Amino acid sequence: MKRLNVLLLLLLCCSIVRAENGYDLWLRYVPIKNKSLLLEYKKQIVSPVVLGTSATAAIARKELSVALLGLTGSSYLINSNINTSSVFIAGTVKSSAVLSALVTKEELNRIGNEGFIIKAKPGKTFITGNTDLAVLYGIFHYLRLLQTNQKVINLNVISIPKLKLRMLNHWDNLNRTVERGYAGFSIWDWHRLPTFIDQRYIDYARANASIGINAVALTNVNANSIILTPAYLEKVKKLADVFRPYGIKVFLTARFSSPIELGRLKTADPLDAIVQQWWTAKANEIYSLIPDFGGFLVKANSEGQPGPQDYKRTHADGANMLANAVAPHKGIVIWRAFVYAAENPVDRHMQANDDFVPLDGKFNSNVMVQVKNGAIDFMPREPFHPLFGAMPKTPLMMEFQVTQEYLGQATNWVFLAPLFKEVLDSDTYAKGKGSTVAKVIDGSLDDHTLTGMTGVANIGNDINWTGHPMAQANWYALGRLAWDYNITSDTIADEWLRMTFSNDAAFVKSTKQIMLRTREIMVDYMNPIGLHHIMATGHHYGPGPWVSNLNRPEWNPVYYHKADSVGIGFNRTASGSNAIGQYHPEARKQWENISTCNEKYLLWFHHASWNHKMKSGRSVWNELVYRYYTGADSVKWMKQEWLKQQSKIDAQRFNDVSMLLDTQLEEAKWWRNACLLYFQTFSKQPIPSNYEQPDKTLDYYKSLRFPFAPGN
């Protein structure tokens, strides 16, 4: 076989027959093209050693072996013992004197169980930590340096996760439908568990470990008690067994009425001794199968879910009962603050604080309250949730939505790191300036040790995991920011693009520029200047600002935009619902005066007249027109920029994104036209003639139906 043929065969294997279908995520380990860099890496990485006898250490050896072969083209035997020639050593500090000599006691205390240290100088590389998991994290970090073509000759890295729980919440039902899932169906093949272990489970765990995700709730928060039956717990145990060596703990959602449904009790009252015993026995049963079970995630008394209020008990009563059941096993309870009640006429924005602030200090020490990033529901843009900074005695966990329920679902390219960071960087002023949301959730503001961030997963059984190829970046961003919220959106995009597509400088620069703008573009063509919750009903696919006939007022878009002949927007100032009063005064200041309000949130907090003058000099009506048109036009720009990348990457993913951008443009125009035509019925003002006029009527947009839109 001629060398040329071998190379062609190689090319074939890697690029033609087995196209880039996205399954490998950011762990592709393709050959490094920069030859001088490759040479440098090869000099530095000689006879690598990964110490340790655990399953985690074996995983680290395998990952390193596969990655180095892919990246360098050379086969490396990864040793598990040090010999005199060892110059690349990974392992816990306890496993080798060479490694323990590298670090101070102070460093060891500081890095905890998951932090790692990497030190390198020419010809020497050491990766260490207190546990095999920390070493695995260090190896993934090191591989990221190689994958992104960074220098590795001189390194002095100490990396410590800022949050203890870095989590994914799967809203996956037992029939494999996924609530708000846009990437196919659930990857949990419950039917073939516990015997059949899908390779996906392993690759899912690998991907999570590579970005530091260490916890996963497998089931929908709109929970089914069947997950707690013995047959299903056997299945859960198998997943936990797969995930354990990757450092991932399993949580389950607990349906509050399970004692009735499974235990045939007459009540699920959390203060009832029999109910408490039922949960204690259930917890014991779970822990007998899964000794490191994480605990329960609970949605209670929200959107029809059962909960302690059914028995006139508080959320704290409910959470503490479950917390008592799992406490002997060091489990925790994550209790969601996303509550609003059918019979409560108060602005939905305010109901979580109304319910939860009085309970601050009443939760057991192994309870976390999980708070959505904003008070409404994962909108394209929301001010931070007023609970952040309002419950200093309670550890609050951040809940982001990675799946794009309100951000274009299956078809729109939106990079979410800027959204996540906007929230994390927001200042609650709870203890004066600098009391950011990040400092609330990392425990530093109020001295909590239970800390965490979760993302509602965007993962499904599509071959590429996330449906839209670019949505993989949001899974990646969630993990990276949960590890360290100080990483910039630019850095996250840069890393992800290099690993997922190419280190080509022009490609990275141009595509990163698109990514970093996507979220603002979407806000413009969906929900500009503070509009929110104006999507269609049920599936939430597409615009539906006209919807007004749903049973509960706060389910209707008209409740949120309040457009009328005078103007548009929800007055949440003191003259309105006064939801703004739930924020600390300094925080309030940026929004409470309509003249000085940050215009991103104008219609969130104010009912502004159609002719209210914006900083741009445009009226509110003309600003809406401008934003909607600019947003849609920007999708054209995204497409133009993307088309320039054709030669830089593989055909399949290039084409997939191109086709999806076509859809995104159609959908952006649909949002623009439908919303402007509808709001025009109130503003009575024209879309200025220099804009391309809508080619369909409002009635047409109102008539559209999507009975099979996904994720519903």
Added chain:
Amino acid sequence: MKRLNVLLLLLLCCSIVRAENGYDLWLRYVPIKNKSLLLEYKKQIVSPVVLGTSATAAIARKELSVALLGLTGSSYLINSNINTSSVFIAGTVKSSAVLSALVTKEELNRIGNEGFIIKAKPGKTFITGNTDLAVLYGIFHYLRLLQTNQKVINLNVISIPKLKLRMLNHWDNLNRTVERGYAGFSIWDWHRLPTFIDQRYIDYARANASIGINAVALTNVNANSIILTPAYLEKVKKLADVFRPYGIKVFLTARFSSPIELGRLKTADPLDAIVQQWWTAKANEIYSLIPDFGGFLVKANSEGQPGPQDYKRTHADGANMLANAVAPHKGIVIWRAFVYAAENPVDRHMQANDDFVPLDGKFNSNVMVQVKNGAIDFMPREPFHPLFGAMPKTPLMMEFQVTQEYLGQATNWVFLAPLFKEVLDSDTYAKGKGSTVAKVIDGSLDDHTLTGMTGVANIGNDINWTGHPMAQANWYALGRLAWDYNITSDTIADEWLRMTFSNDAAFVKSTKQIMLRTREIMVDYMNPIGLHHIMATGHHYGPGPWVSNLNRPEWNPVYYHKADSVGIGFNRTASGSNAIGQYHPEARKQWENISTCNEKYLLWFHHASWNHKMKSGRSVWNELVYRYYTGADSVKWMKQEWLKQQSKIDAQRFNDVSMLLDTQLEEAKWWRNACLLYFQTFSKQPIPSNYEQPDKTLDYYKSLRFPFAPGN
């Protein structure tokens, strides 16, 4: 880069990072290991030419290029023009004098539009036919020869499909659930169509073309009229556009009440002129989008579906109305004969013949009647359907079930070619001995030109398409037998194993031996000696012979096994329901006398006493015990044999099949224990003590519930 490293990298790309996940089906095109054979192939395949300017010709060039690179490791430029050195030429006879000189007029007439001719002698290879599609089929045939390591120096192949329509029926719903689907969810991502063309659509078409499948019904026979709305027809058009160059025509299922649901008519009476006009307009609309639309597939007046009998019209009235609508466009109507009515007390076995035989000769010339292989419902073993041979004036289409609704669903390894062939080879005696079912459906017995065979697809969005890796063989077998039902099960298994796994002789021999036994093994542990329809209700997962409480008598397993203190089995002879009377007398003979009845069908046709003596010398009870135990034990043997193959194939698929065999063994024991314990309550006889006794009680098996079993 050293050569060794390149080879290792190659290995990595092909085997480690990108494991064998089954996506590539039988089109893997991995390097040929036999060096002398490879040399021979390289000598024979020089400067290959594929003539033609159509999309189909371009596909043939691309497939050949990708395949040859993969198989030989050499890069081939596939020319589209002949030059003086061309020695490997593929193209239609019209495209080149070299090719037209090869064949006679008689041959050209005989091969039709799809048959192909391959002629080769040392240093010369020609592939030709009347159309570019025939040439593509010829190229796939040639590639199969290479993939299975056959000689290609001297070839004289004329291959002509025996059936005109070689079809897959997808029972896929618009919400992407798949009725009786066990491989995930529907591959049709309706939501992202028409803009987003999933690579799967293309690879699906490639796979089908490679085995000659040329028609596909996209939607469930339990149909939803929404598929006929303009928005969905745009989506269907896109799929048709993708499939067209691969020779695949699209069919849709037509819900008979669509004129009411979509057209707001008051009736769907097929003799109503307005209804007829509605369908004609709908057909015209479809054909304006899809000029080669295949036509409609209809399930009517069966299991709750609407149909012409709702208006006191016949199936012929309904079919002919639709046939008239599509006739001007050369479309056809495929009308299913799977009917049985709630209010009809007659043995369900007989109802299709009762309804359809009187209509023979009354269907329009562009109607086919699609008949399931047996009269009940795709059981592990059924005698052939008595309609075959009973409707000589009507073209009958065979309907097999490739998805394993009653044959182990998601977890059991059953190779279906022996089942398909058993039916096809059955003699109806309609025109004397040799009037096989195959001759009924290929039109030769009754001189029909409309001919076809369909399989209810086992395809879903699992990465490997079919869930169980071994289930791919059933898709393959359906295609191969629809092309030529004379191919043996042994040949099909051999081809498929070599292409899908390995040409290693020991592997092929051993694994083929398993495959060829799987179906009999399953019959033994599920439905021995003629038992049928004794599965659990609804999802049909697992045994449920005790079920007796369903609304309709013929839905209950007790209706079918009729076990009582005397014996077991359904008397369908003249002294019973006389369903046997629907067969021709010679066919009847093999079954009608309990003493001479082919014992495979004993309890299908007879109520045999528990002590009736079998040819084995055992009583019926002891024979049941023997079969159930032998079947389950044989799964152990399958596992033992499979474990020996570990070194022969890739780890992922080896492990997947191993785990699934563990499940299959558990399920075989479950069937065995549950059925024997239940039937024992009638036979009052022991399971002989030399057998391992059931470790659970009948009540335990009765208590099992599977609310989320797939495919329901």
